[in-house]
Amino acid sequence: xxxxxxxxxxxxxxxxxxxxxxxxxxxxxxxxxxxxxxxxxxxxxxxxxxxxxxxxxxxxxxxxxxxxxxxxxxxxxxxxxxxxxxxxxxxxxxxxxxxxxxxxxxxxxxxxxxxxxxxxxxxxxxxxxxxxxxxxxxxxxxxxxxxxxxxxxxxxxx
Amino acid sequence: xxxxxxxxxxxxxxxxxxxxxxxxxxxxxxxxxxxxxxxxxxxxxxxxxxxxxxxxxxxxxxxxxxxxxxxxxxxxxxxxxxxxxxxxxxxxxxxxxxxxxxxxxxxxxxxxxxxxxxxxxxxxxxxxxxxxxxxxxxxxxxxxxxxxxxxxxxxxxxxxxxxxxxxxxxxxxxxxxxxxxxxxxxxxxxxxxxxxxxxxxxxxxxxxxxxxxxxxxxxxxxxxxxxxxxxxxxxxxxxxxxxxxxxxxxxxxxxxxxxxxxxxxxxxxxxxxxxxxxxxxxxxxxxxxxxxxxxxxxxxxxxxxxxxxxxxxxxxxxxxxxxxxxxxxxxxxxxxxxxxxxxxxxxxxxxxxxxxxxxxxxxxxxxxxxxxxxxxxxxxxxxxxxxxxxxxxxxxxxxxxxxxxxxxxxxxxxxxxxxxxxxxxxxxxxxxxxxxxxxxxxxxxxxxxxxxxxxxxxxxxxxxxxxxxxxxxxxxxxxxxxxxxxxxxxxxxxxxxxxxxxxxxxxxxxxxxxxxxxxxxxxxxxxxxxxxxxxxxxxxxxxxxxxxxxxxxxxxxxx
Ligand SMILES: Cc1cc2nc3c(=O)[nH]c(=O)nc-3n(C[C@H](O)[C@H](O)[C@H](O)COP(=O)(O)OP(=O)(O)OC[C@H]3O[C@@H](n4cnc5c(N)ncnc54)[C@H](O)[C@@H]3O)c2cc1C
Ligand SMILES: NC(=O)c1ccc[n+]([C@@H]2O[C@H](COP(=O)([O-])OP(=O)(O)OC[C@H]3O[C@@H](n4cnc5c(N)ncnc54)[C@H](OP(=O)(O)O)[C@@H]3O)[C@@H](O)[C@H]2O)c1
Ligand code: SF4
Ligand code: SF4
Numbered sequence: 001x002x003x004x005x006x007x008x009x010x011x012x013x014x015x016x017x018x019x020x021x022x023x024x025x026x027x028x029x030x031x032x033x034x035x036x037x038x039x040x041x042x043x044x045x046x047x048x049x050x051x052x053x054x055x056x057x058x059x060x061x062x063x064x065x066x067x068x069x070x071x072x073x074x075x076x077x078x079x080x081x082x083x084x085x086x087x088x089x090x091x092x093x094x095x096x097x098x099x100x101x102x103x104x105x106x107x108x109x110x111x112x113x114x115x116x117x118x119x120x121x122x123x124x125x126x127x128x129x130x131x132x133x134x135x136x137x138x139x140x141x142x143x144x145x146x147x148x149x150x151x152x153x154x155x156x157x158x
Numbered sequence: 159x160x161x162x163x164x165x166x167x168x169x170x171x172x173x174x175x176x177x178x179x180x181x182x183x184x185x186x187x188x189x190x191x192x193x194x195x196x197x198x199x200x201x202x203x204x205x206x207x208x209x210x211x212x213x214x215x216x217x218x219x220x221x222x223x224x225x226x227x228x229x230x231x232x233x234x235x236x237x238x239x240x241x242x243x244x245x246x247x248x249x250x251x252x253x254x255x256x257x258x259x260x261x262x263x264x265x266x267x268x269x270x271x272x273x274x275x276x277x278x279x280x281x282x283x284x285x286x287x288x289x290x291x292x293x294x295x296x297x298x299x300x301x302x303x304x305x306x307x308x309x310x311x312x313x314x315x316x317x318x319x320x321x322x323x324x325x326x327x328x329x330x331x332x333x334x335x336x337x338x339x340x341x342x343x344x345x346x347x348x349x350x351x352x353x354x355x356x357x358x359x360x361x362x363x364x365x366x367x368x369x370x371x372x373x374x375x376x377x378x379x380x381x382x383x384x385x386x387x388x389x390x391x392x393x394x395x396x397x398x399x400x401x402x403x404x405x406x407x408x409x410x411x412x413x414x415x416x417x418x419x420x421x422x423x424x425x426x427x428x429x430x431x432x433x434x435x436x437x438x439x440x441x442x443x444x445x446x447x448x449x450x451x452x453x454x455x456x457x458x459x460x461x462x463x464x465x466x467x468x469x470x471x472x473x474x475x476x477x478x479x480x481x482x483x484x485x486x487x488x489x490x491x492x493x494x495x496x497x498x499x500x501x502x503x504x505x506x507x508x509x510x511x512x513x514x515x516x517x518x519x520x521x522x523x524x525x526x527x528x529x530x531x532x533x534x535x536x537x538x539x540x541x542x543x544x545x546x547x548x549x550x551x552x553x554x555x556x557x558x559x560x561x562x563x564x565x566x567x568x569x570x571x572x573x574x575x576x577x578x579x580x581x582x583x584x585x586x587x588x589x590x591x592x593x594x595x596x597x598x599x600x601x602x603x604x605x606x607x608x609x610x611x612x613x614x615x616x617x618x619x620x621x622x623x624x625x626x627x628x629x630x631x632x633x634x635x636x637x638x639x640x641x642x643x644x645x646x647x648x649x650x651x652x653x654x655x656x657x658x659x660x661x662x663x664x665x666x667x668x669x670x671x672x673x674x675x676x677x678x679x680x681x682x683x684x685x686x687x688x689x690x691x692x693x694x695x696x697x698x699x700x701x702x703x704x705x706x707x708x709x710x711x712x713x714x715x716x717x
Contacts, residue, residue, distance in 0.1 A: 036254050043253035050254040057178035057207035064212055121271035121297060129265075129294040133176060133213060139333045153338055 015070035016082050019143065020089035022063040023134060025056050027094060030130035032056075064137055071141055080145055086138070087148030094127065094155045124156040131157045159222050160201035161210060162236050164229040165474040166323045167196035167218040170619030173210035179203050179256045182210065183243070186623060187259050190243075195472045195617075198239035203256065215330040216618075217323040228481040235473075238506065264626070265295045265633065274362040274636055275648060277301040279348045282311020283618045284608020285367030286331035287625035293337055296633065299648065300340045301361065305347035306400060307663045308671060309335060311369055313618065315399045318425040319440035320432060327618060335665045341648075343655060344663040351659045354581030358603060360651035362641045363632050365605045366598075370576040370589060370614040376417065380543025381570075389416070389426050389571035396429055398443035405445070409453035411566025413526050415552050417540055419462040420470035423571035424479060427458040431485050431530040438684065457526035459490075459563060461554060463539040465499045466509040472617075476511050479532065486531040491517040493557040496536045522563045543568055574614035588613055596628030597635065603642045605632050 029052075035041045036049035071079065135158055138144050144152070152158040163173075163182075174182045174197070181203035184190040199210070199219075211219045220226070222233055247257060276292055278285045281304040292298045308314060313328045335342055348357060348368075357364050373388035375381060385408065394402040414430055416423045429437070434451045442450075462469055466489075469476075480487055489512055491497050497517060503510035512534065520533060541560055544551040551564040576591070578584035583599055585592050590613050591606045598604040607628040608621050616624075635641055646654075655662060663671070 037258040037260055039260065046253040050256075053178045054205065054207075054255075057176075057205075057209045061208045061212065120269040122267045122269050124297065125265060125267055125295045132290075132294050136330065136333065137212070140329075149338060158338065 015067050015074075016085040016089065018063045018066045018070070019082070019086040019138070019141070020093070022060060022067065022137070023086070023090040024093050025060050025063070026131060026134040029053060029056050029060065067141055071143075079142060080147075083143040083145040083148040086143055087151035090157065091151040091155045094131075094157060127156045128158065159206055160204040160233075160236075161199050161206060161208070161219055161221055162201075162225055162229075162232050163197055163199055164218050164220060164225070164232045165478055166216045166321065167214075167474070168216055168324065168327065168617045168619040169194060169196055170215065170327075170622045171197065172213050172215060173197065173219065176209040176213045178207060178209065179205055180258050181256070183239070185259070192623075196474060198236040200240045201233075201237050202240065215327040217326060228478070231477065242506065264630065267296065267633065268637060271296065271637070273297040273299060274641065275299045275301070275360075275644065276632070277303060277357050277361040277364045278367060279303045279357070279364065280311060280367030280369060280608070280610075281309035281331075281335075281342075281344070282367060282369050282608060282621075283313060283327070283331070284369070284611075284621040284625060285311070285365070286334060287622045288365050288367060288607050288629055289334050289340065290331075291625050291629040292632075293334060293339060295629070298339065300337075301648075301651070302335070302340055302342045303346050303348060303357075304344050305350075307345040307661075307667075308400075309342070309344060309668060311367075315397045316393055317397075317618075318393075318429060319396065319442035320428065320437065322440060324618070325441075335668060340665075341652075342663075342665045342668065344668060345661050346655060346659055349580045352654065354579060354604075356654065358601075358642070358644075360644055360646040360648070360654070361603075362636070362644055363603045363605065365607055365628060365632065366579065366582065366591065366610055367606070367608045368576070368579060368610045370574040370609040372575040372577050372589075373570070374573045374575045376540060376570055376572065378540055378542055380545065380549070383543055383545050383549045384547065385411075385545070385549030385566055386543050386568040386570075389418075389422050389569050390574055392426050392569055393422065396442055396446035398446075404443075407446075407449060408567070409449055409455055412454050413457045413459065413563070413565045414455055414567045414569060415459045415461060415540075415563055415565045416569045416571050417461050418470065418571040418573070419460045419534065420571060420573070421472055421475045422573075423460050423569075424471050424475050426569055426571060427460060427532050428479065428482065430455050430458050431532060432482070433484055436483075441679065441684065455567075456528070456530050457533060458531075459533045459535055459565075461538050461540060462534070462536045465495055465536050466512050466534070467499050467503065467507065469508055469511075469534075469536075473508075473511055480515065482532075484530060486529060487515045488520070488531055488533045489515050489517045490520045490533055490535040492519050492535070492561075493537045495557065499536075522561055525564075540568070574609065576610045576614070594631075596624075596631045602640060603635075 032049040032052050036046045036053060038046070041049075071082065074082065135144070135152070149158065171186050171191075174185045181200040182197055183200065184194050184197065206221060208221070211221075220229065225233060274296070276298050278289045278292075278300055281302055285302070289300050289302060292300055302309075304311075310328050310331070313325060313331070317324050334340060346352065348354065354364075371390075373390035380386065387407075391402060392407060395406050416427055429450070430453070432450070434447065437447055437450060489496060489500070499509045500512050503513070515534070520535070538554045538556055540552050540554050542553045543549055544553060544562065549566055549568050551562050552568050553560050553562050576589040579591075582601065582604070583592050591610055592599045593606050593611055596605045596607060596611060598606055605628050607625050611628070612624060
C-alpha cells in the first residue's frame with residue numbers, strides 16, 4: 001500500500017486518484033449490497049452496510065464526475081498514463097486489499113481462501129459481473145487502453 | 159426532490175442495480191416487470207444520488223428540476239405509479255432502511271468451469287445481451303457474427319433517427335465488440351456463407367439472435383400494387399439499410415394510410431410529417447432527408463382494427479406524438495364506439511391517453527386540410543387496396559359498412575416476421591424457432607434469443623431478461639456435459655470463413671466505418687451520416703475503408 005501511495009504521488013494526477021477511489025468503492029459497494037440484503041448476516045453489520053451503500057452512492061457519483069471533468073481535455077499521452085495508473089491501481093486493489101478483507105470478515109482462512117479464489121471460475125465470474133458498471137464507466141472515460149486491458153484481464157475484471 | 163424516468167426508457171433495469179435505496183420499480187424480481195412498458199422512480203424514497211443517471215444507457219433519467227419541457231409530465235407519471243401500487247416499506251424491525259429482496263445468485267458455475275467457445279449470430283440487442291452475459295459470467299470465447307457489415311441490428315436499422323438517446327445504447331453494446339475474448343465477423347451470412355452445421359462443428363455452442371427481419375402481409379387484394387409497402391421496408395429506407403434502394407419510396411401523395419397502431423406505426427407516421435429541419439439534425443439517411451424535404455405528405459392516417467382501449471402503442475410514444483411541433487393530432491370520430499371508449503376510460507387506461515386529443519368526423523371524400531396532421535382511426539381494417547397500376551385508395555371497414563380512403567401510399571405496420579435459417583427448425587405460424595427455455599428443440603448445443611425466440615414484440619430492454627434465460631440454459635447444459643464437443647478448432651473456423659467470404663469486416667474494420675461516418679456527418683454539419691452499403695461492396699478492413707465511402711454511393715448529396 002505504501003509503495004502504491006508513493007507511485008501515486010509521482011505518477012497520478014487528480015483523475016487517477018478519483019478513478020482509483022471509484023474502483024475500490026465500486027467493488028465494496030457490490031459486496032455490501034449483497035450482505036445488507038442477506039438475512040444470514042448479523043443485523044448490525046447489515047445496518048452498517050446499508051449506511052455505506054447510501055453514502056457511497058454519492059461519493060461514487062462525485063468521483064465519476066471528477067474523473068470525466070479532469071480527463072475532458074487530456075492529451076493522448078496523459079490519457080495513456082492515467083489509464084495505465086488506474087489499471088495498476090485497480091489490479092492492486094482488487095487482487096489484494098478487497099478480497100482478503102472479505103475473507104477475513106467472513107471468518108475464513110485468508111491464505112487458503114485467496115489461493116482457492118484465484119483458481120475459482122465462479123469467483124472470477126462474480127468479480128467480472130459485479131464490476132461491469134465500473135468497466136462501463138472506465139470505457140466511457142476512454143480509460144480502457146490496450147496496455148491497461150492486460151491488467152483488468154489479469155484482475156478478472158473483464 | 160426526486161429523479162424521474164422519462165420517454166426513452168427501454169426497461170432494461172440497469173438502473174435498478176445501482177440504486178442505493180431500491181426506489182426504482184418494478185424490479186426484475188417483481189411480478190409487474192415483464193408487462194411494464196417502463197420503470198418508475200418513487201419520489202417518496204429517491205435520495206437524488208444520481209447513480210441511476212450515470213448507469214442508464216439511453217439517458218432516460220433526469221433530476222426533477224432539469225426535466226426538459228415535453229418530459230415534464232413524467233414527474234406525475236412516475237409518482238402515479240406508486241400512488242397506485244403504494245410505496246414499498248421496509249419490514250418493521252428490519253436492520254436495513256429500505257425494502258430489498260434477498261440477493262439472488264442466479265449463476266453458480268463450478269469452480270473449475272472450462273472455457274467454452276460460443277458463436278453468437280446477430281449483433282442486435284438480443285445477441286449483444288447474450289454475449290455480455292457470457293463474457294461477464296464465464297471465461298467463454300465469443301465469435302460475434304452478423305450478416306451485415308455494420309453491427310447493431312435494429313438499434314441501427316430500426317430505431318427511429320429522431321430517437322438519438324435510444325440509439326446511444328449502441329455504445330454500451332459496442333464496448334463488447336472489442337472485448338479481448340471476442341472475435342467479430344461482420345458481413346458473414348449464416349445459412350449462406352457458412353452453414354448451421356459448420357458453425358456448430360467449430361463451437362461448443364451457437365446462439366441465434368437473428369431477429370425478425372421480414373414483414374407480415376395483410377392478405378388482401380391489391381396489396382402488391384406500387385405504393386403499397388411494409389413499414390419494415392420504409393423503416394429500412396430511412397435508416398439507410400444496405401438492402402434498400404435510395405429511391406424505394408415515392409412521397410408524392412398528400413395522404414398516407416398506415417395499417418396498425420403499434421410503436422412502429424407511430425415511428426413511421428412521425429417521420430412522415432416531421433419537420434425536415436429537425437430531421438436534418440439526426441442521422442437519418444441522406445436520400446430519405448432529401449425525399450422528405452420534397453414530400454407532399456400532409457396527413458397520415460393510422461388504422462386500428464380494434465378500439466382505442468386496445469391500441470398497440472405504448473404510453474410514452476403516444477405522449478411524444480402529442481408534443482410534435484407543427485403537427486396536429488386528431489381522432490376520427492366517425493365511429494361512436496371510439497369516443498365512448500375514450501370518455502369512459504379511467505385516467506390510467508389506454509384509451510384515456512387520447513382524452514385531450516381533438517376529435518372530428520373526418521370527411522374522406524375531400525383532400526386533407528392545410529397543415530400537417532396525424533389521424534387515429536379505430537375499429538377499421540383494410541379490405542382492399544384500390545388502383546390500376548398504383549395505389550389510389552384503400553377500402554376499409556367502419557361501424558356502418560365500408561368506406562374508401564383516397565391515398566397514394568399504404569404502409570402496413572402490422573408487425574415484423576422471423577425468417578427460417580436453413581438447418582434450424584422453424585414454426586411457420588409464429589415465425590420463430592421452437593425452443594425450450596432458449597434451447598432449440600432437437601439440436602443440442604443450439605440456442606435462440608430475442609425476436610427469433612419470442613416473436614417480434616418487446617422493446618430493447620426485454621431482450622436482456624430473455625438473454626439471461628437462454629444463457630442460463632446454455633451454461634446449465636455446459637455444466638451437465640450436454641454440449642456436443644466441437645470437431646474443428648477456432649483456427650480452422652477462421653480459415654473456413656476466409657475461404658468463403660473475403661469481405662468479412664472485423665472490429666477494426668467496423669471502427670474505420672464508424673470514423674468515416676462521423677467525418678462525413680461533420681462535413682455536412684450532421685451528427686453522423688449513414689449511407690447504405692451492401693455487404694459485398696464494402697472493401698475489406700484497412701486504411702482504405704476510411705476514405706472509400708464518398709466514391710461508393712456517388713458521394714453525399716447535401717443540398
Ligand atoms: C422500427 C423499430 C423501431 C424500434 N424502436 C425501439 C425503440 O425506440 N426502443 C425500444 O426499446 N425498442 C425499439 N424497438 C424494438 C427493438 O428494436 C427490438 O426489441 C430488438 O431489436 C430485437 O432484438 P434482436 O436482437 O432479437 O433482433 P435484431 O435487432 O433485428 O438483430 C438481429 C441481427 O441478426 C442479424 N442476422 C439476421 N440473420 C442473420 C444470418 N443469417 N446470419 C448472420 N446474421 C444475421 C441481423 O443482421 C441483425 O443485425 C424497435 C423495433 C423496430 C422494428
Ligand atoms: N419504444 C419505441 O419507441 C418502439 C418503437 C418501435 C417498436 N417498438 C417495439 O417493437 C415491437 C414491435 O412493434 P410493432 O409496431 O411492429 O408491433 P405491434 O406493437 O405488435 O403492433 C402491430 C399492430 O398491427 C396491427 N395488426 C396486426 N395484424 C393486423 C392485420 N392483419 N390487420 C390489421 N391490423 C393488424 C395490430 O393490431 P392488433 O393489436 O389488433 O393485433 C397492432 O396495432 C413492439 O413491442 C414495440 O413496442 C418500440
Ligand atoms: S432504460 Fe434502463 S436504465 Fe434507463 S431508466 Fe429505463 S430501465 Fe432504467
Ligand atoms: S437518484 Fe439515486 S436514489 Fe434516486 S432513483 Fe436514482 S439511484 Fe435511486
